[in-house]
Structure formats: C-alpha cells, structure tokens
Amino acid sequence: MDMIWVILIGVGALIAGVALGFFIARKYMMNYLKKNPPINEQMLRTLMMQMGQKPSQKKINQMMRSMNNQNNK
Incomplete structure (x- = not known):
C-alpha cells in the first residue's frame, strides 16, 4: 500500500516538473526573441x-x- 503512494507521488512530481519546465522555457524564449528579433x-x-x-x-x-x-x- 505504501509503495503505491510512492509511485503516485513520483508520477505526479514528474508531470508537474514537465509542465513547469514547459512554461519556463516558453517564457524564456519569448523574452529572448523580444530582445533579439529575427x-x-x-x-x-x-x-x-x-x-x-x-x-x-x-x-x-x-x-x-x-x-x-x-x-x-
């Protein structure tokens, strides 16, 4: 029973990390393109x-x- 919680928390942390990383990378690229236009x-x-x-x-x-x-x- 305890092992299931560990796996669920791990999967939840992984999903949260991917989502947070996406939004941080998106914000960084938008700022970069604003400062260094094509x-x-x-x-x-x-x-x-x-x-x-x-x-x-x-x-x-x-x-x-x-x-x-x-x-x-």
Whole structure:
C-alpha cells in the first residue's frame, strides 16, 4: 500500500516538473526573441552592403520571402 503512494507521488512530481519546465522555457524564449528579433530588412541590407553588394529592394524582398518560406517549412 505504501509503495503505491510512492509511485503516485513520483508520477505526479514528474508531470508537474514537465509542465513547469514547459512554461519556463516558453517564457524564456519569448523574452529572448523580444530582445533579439529575427533578421529584418534593415539587417539584411546592412549584411549585403558589408559583403560588397548593392542591395535593391527587389533583391531584399526576394531574400526575405525565401527566408520566411524556409522558416515556415
């Protein structure tokens, strides 16, 4: 009878730990993305200029669309 309680408490603690870990990780990632946003058009334009390319708006739009499509897959 005592062994059943030990197993139930262990399973309950495991489930609570997984749920708590999920919410902590979710909160951490939301804060991280807020502080470090994914690449945007201005970052892409600067990157291309540093590589010696003169970026046109058409080229930037094309690269942004390509990155968004890749992220959605």
